[in-house]
Amino acid sequence: MTDPDAHIPRGDDDYTPEAAARRRAFVEARTGARLDHVGRYAFDPAGLPGNIENFIGAAQVPIGLAGPLRVEGEHARGEFYIPMATTEGTLVASYNRGMRLLAECGGARATVVARSMQRSPVFIFDDAREARAFGEWVEAHFEPIKAAAEATTRAGKLVSIQQFAVGPTRHLRFNFTTGDAAGQNMSGKAAFAACEWIRTNRPGGARYILSGNTDTDKKHSQMNVIATRGRRVVAEAVIGREPLKRLMRVEPEDLFYARQVSQAGAFLAGSANNGAHAANGLAALFIATGQDAANVAESHAAIVYAQLLDSGDYYWSITLPALIVATVGGGTGLSTQSECLAIMGCQGAGKADKLAEICAAMALAGDISLSCAVLAGDWVSSHERYGRNRPR
Template sequence: MSSIKIPRHADHDYTYAAADERRQFIQNQTGADLSHTSQYSFDPAILPGNIENFTGVVQMPLGFAGPLLVNGEHASGDFYVPMATTEGTLVASYSRGMGLTRAAGGVKTTVVDDAMQRSPVFAFEDARGARDFALWVTENFAGIKAAAETTTSSGKLRNIEQYPASRMLYLRFNFTTGDAAGQNMCGKAAYTACQWIIANYQGQMSHYFLSGNMDTDKKHSQLNTLHSRGKRVIAEVTLPRALLLEKMRTTPEKMYAARRTSQLGGLMAGAVHNGVHTANGIASVFIATGQDEANVAESHASLVYAEITPAGDYYYSVTLPSLIVATYGGGTGLATQKECLQVMDCYGAGKVRKLAEIIAATILCGEVSLGAAVVSEEWVSSHDELGRNRP
């Protein structure tokens, strides 16, 4: 049976009429009803660069958690956090954690690193050729940097990591990218830099590939956990003993015992990080604010640390080593996503670190809330009341 192509138009593909035509085509081909996907409030003309074959929308429920009190260097004060999800109890749990941390004086947040990568690989006749090239790259960093930065006004090449293996040299270009997530920006800049390298290197080179996969784009990796990808941001709070007893019906000792036990279980299972459910909060905020949803694969990695203080209170921190977010470009300018960013005053230039701090604080609140629910044996009952575990 011959395939029938989905209708497309070279000159007017992002229009109401083109979307209507595609919906009708899909309905005719499948017999499905697309009446709900046809309802949206924005002009399709804003979509070039975001999607192809635009046909309609998939609507997700949106809730706001908060108020979240953040004591950051870029985010300061109370925020209401948009979360798009279909999982009952999620918004309620994050709001509960936000209420707890607010009563404790807020969540302290710090962005400690900021870099986006592209990792070309160069191959040579033997390992000595790769070693000689590595020395040349170090000596010619200024020229490589200048070439890369001709392609972008906001991207800056910070440094180049080198990883030799066999007769190859893997280079990991680290860029700062302003308020954009920057993967495409870095790809274009690295390509131009590689062309400059090929034109100027006098030694013998077999071949190169623009991606050697050591940036591990949209994949979790230990390298990104150690060296950062996107924003490396840390959220921390000290929860008074009395507050945990009053609001969470548990103690620092019980929370800490559960933390130790779960870390051993995670180690036995081969878990890649020791967070509780960071992907829940990151995915829901990402969808609401127009982030690249595939970046959840890297961004959800978390390093949780806790201790009982000498005063008997509970110190808790979450480090997100690979949080990839944007406040400009990509899906952030779409109608509903832009509104959600504006609720937090996080749309546009100069706001990306503010957004990173808000997300990190949000994640900490969700981790504490779920952890306390498990310890106090309220986890199942809350899902029975608010979630999908209904008889």
Template sequence: MPKIPRDRDDDYGAAAIKARQDFVREHTGSRVEHQASYSLDPSTLPGNIENFYGVAQVPIGLAGPLLVNGEHATGEYFVPLATTEGTLVASYNRGMKLCRDAGGVTTTVLDDKMQRAPVFSFGSAREARDFRDWLDEHFEEIAAAAETTTSTGKLVEIQKFSVSKLLYTRFNYTTGDAAGQNLTGKATFAACAWIKQNYPRELHFLLEGQFATDKKTSVVNMLHTRGKRVVAEITLPAALVEEQMHVSTDKLFSARLKGQLGSIMSVTNNNGNHSANGITALFIATGQDVANVAESSALYGFSELLPNGDFYASITLPSLIIATYGGGTGLATQRESLEILGCYGAGGVYKLAEIIAATVLAGELSLGSAVVAEEWVQAHDDLGRNRP
């Protein structure tokens, strides 16, 4: 059986990479001409990729300026969106123009939590209840044990959910500018080791009881926050909507109500239009873990038709999992995208959260208006017809 070439001493060196490229050519017939052409330094890749042989080049388009009136993001931003979907950048760009002409998007970060969720098992429900109370009494010691593993993570609370003779928990941390899944795993394992050593009775635990719902959308994370919880909101003058979007605000609001019912009937993770589009494009551009879109695309949309005919619109992202430090954020092209936004490195994560939320709101308004104005299909015909 053919084996992918590896070099135990220098697996990111030129010889090992070329051996894998030749391996692909020999066993698949592909020339890997474009995948094998890149400007990044392979020595920066350990910890991000294994068996490296090349790159996937995703086009990046620029949308903006996006005017944000946030507590962390203030001013105009040009937003890099990495995608292969025609019309996407144009649509977000249109929504950003509408928002800018209306005075900008107001953004607010409401909460910040990352979890690991151990489940503890006992001989009876009463034992599980007693342990629940013991956790409250020893929180400070547990937090101290968890925080020995990290310089940035802080254990802020332990949520507890009793079922039968089991106690499901959610260890909630703040994680600084890192996304924090690995950080919380390591910290919670240290906390559980302390618990097992110090709890006076027998217990058993699994480090993850599938209650953090890592990379899976869930109601518990939408209600209790996973990552950053951020709101973007704007009030749009009726005349401006009519002029730029070619729809009246009453028709826009009527369509919103119909969409609400459709979302309820389909039991989706959000009642918006396409939050995953902008979030995914920004995630790819800025080096986020793209699988987190499964959670991060969750959205609560709320709008009002005001007495004077103006239109209030807001979105809440309850589980936006992002980083400006660590993971893929420091790689060559991904770092450049974060630098374009002024978000790279320490202190940038709340600013990035506000920019993403404002971008999502702009995209929601643009697509929602296009559907009502019956311009959606024509836009895809005009801009999205790159077919072989």
């Protein structure tokens, strides 16, 4: 039987400094840990409902600033300073170095090419023929299914329903656009309404589980690389031979040769990313700006494509096929997170495409810097000199 004294203290109003202090005192008494720093924060806990439960304080992650990052996008145009929350030494400096090279080469051209957020219910039947007939019925009734889904949301739009047959089941992958929100909860609510409409209106009813897992929420999948989850965004640049040699001490021909070798290595390993380290920059930016950090699992997938041009310059692009970012909802409205979004002019409605273009350009800068550091022999030495927090 559970010790009643082991229950975490809760009250009628759980979002006050006093409630947080009671829980800190509780955990200190039971574990012996000291929470002096956890209990120091600058925001009002009253603004946290919907973001956290059993609130006790804050994890203070250092925020560094990289930039300026020059972006020539359709939504992000100009120079941007990038807040990066991390404890990894050299990370901000490395991205900053890549941004400097991009700026000298005219910046990164960024393009959002697709938008899609999924929920994937699975319907269960007695045999495969009944499941196939159900799929045909869904195709014939797409418009009322769409209406039922969209009745639950102002921003969400049901664009399509993909279907996949497995034995006596039919997996439906509902594809939504979700405006400036990340949209997982929005699409879940809308898909539930659509499934209930199907269950009620299909002759004979229908049995379903709301998530059949083909949306691969918070998980990488090849499905999302091919079909898009969140935003599919491309950042590309032509890197001039002269600034590449001067700033990075790397020849374009050596860079292109290394690209072929590392591409084969990524293929051998079955990697989700044939580039350098998109997850590093994305995680740091996500934490700083109140994104769902678990979405790095999907968002870090990347496809790097490069060409050695006849001019001797180097074309470099990175495609992020499953970038999930938001400028409204979730943690984006909290105090420090909102301030970090404001640094980039990405706070509030109408800014998610802009943030996505900045993310892709930042990922390109990071890949440029790390890839060149490996070739020039700076990778280990820079971490040894700047990236180790030794006791003083």
